[in-house]
Amino acid sequence: MLEVKNIKKSFGDLQVLKGVDVRVEKGDVVAVLGPSGSGKTTLLRCMNFLEKADEGILNFDGEEYDFRTIGRKDIAKIRKKTAFVFQNYNLFRNKTALENVTEGLIVARKMPKAKAKEIAMAALEKVGLSDRSSHYPHELSGGQQQRVAIARAIATNPEIIYFDEPTSALDPELIGEVLSVMRQLANEGMTMMVVTHEINFAKNVSSRVIFMEDGEILENAPSKEFFENPKEERTKAFIKSIAEQHTI
């Protein structure tokens, strides 16, 4: 469904992505793990054109695009089939929870208001927030804001949702509510690519794990294989260090 080939990105002298390949099939839940600064977030942001990649090919729905030359129209076309959930939620602060969800439907997709509202309410219902539809973002907790952001993502019926560390900004007791919504989406067959530090999500929910370090993919394997039988020494050390953290 989606394939990225040899994607490269530098910030000044620092090469953040050194030629990365990713392939996502429909229904996949890909967890992207790796230490801070390994390029995971940049990879995700480049894939949705929030950063401009220096090089690379994107194959989306059977059509091929060059990251260097892709035009505004193609970017807009691809973005209408994808969704993005940010670490800091990035809800529209001047819009209610409901309006945050309908905005992309009414404004970007020219959907009639009544229909957009219906879809948005269903999306909010799904993330357990139908009773908060008229609240503004500042009236919601971090976990609720992130769930509204997920509702905003699913309402547009995307082919894939990118999650950029969706629980990293949350208080520990609020992480669970967001993860359980994501798990539910995964179970329903939503295609997802999730940059995360939540090892349990990678282990129990994702179907595939990508491990990145220094702008490269070190290991890319089905989730079970990744945790039970990692091939690379570095991956073993990473899994071990995380396991230790969890026993403290």
Next chain:
Amino acid sequence: MSEKVLNLLMDSFTKILIPGIKVTIPLTVISFSLAMVIAVLTAMVQYANIQGLKQLARFYIWIIRGTPVLVQLYIVFYGLPSVGIMLDPFPAAVAVFSINEGAYCAETMRAAIESVPVGQLEAGYCVGMSWWQIMRRIVLPQAFRTAFPPLSNSAIALVKDTSLAANITVAEMFMTTQRIAARTYEFLPLYCEVALIYLIFSTVLTKLQRAGEKRLNAHGFN
């Protein structure tokens, strides 16, 4: 205070207030509205980083903020006729005040637009909105809320600055007062009286600002 002065003040109050309503207020409202149009456009070309226009915007702000508004009034009203541009006093005053105020408000608007977290712009792109749609529906409404108190400041300052238009023969409140004072020699009471009327105008604007902020706060801002 003698009865004569008291009568003069009573008499002159409406004589000053009428040009206040007929000239000072329209001059302020028209100039400030045009200034806001200039300000939003000037701020947006900088935010959008449109080369050429951005430099032009900086140049405009530099020139206007760096020269006195009184000198600008003289240049437009007394200077431009020598190159064939003749403006009546009122339009000349509107032109100068809107261009002058626009430069200051442009900086207020730029700061307010830049204060909206860039993540909301990215979120807008990701739900498929265009730059213009995001500006209009997400960024500018929030920027206006942030800019509202400093813009109110500018509006209040403008009400009082319009008195400078007396220098280019606009018959607004202050000029009317000067004329009465020149005839009656009661400078202190009359200038205090016109000061009081400016104070009333400013007070009304301050109240409007409060009410406006309250209304805006009802829409997602704490």
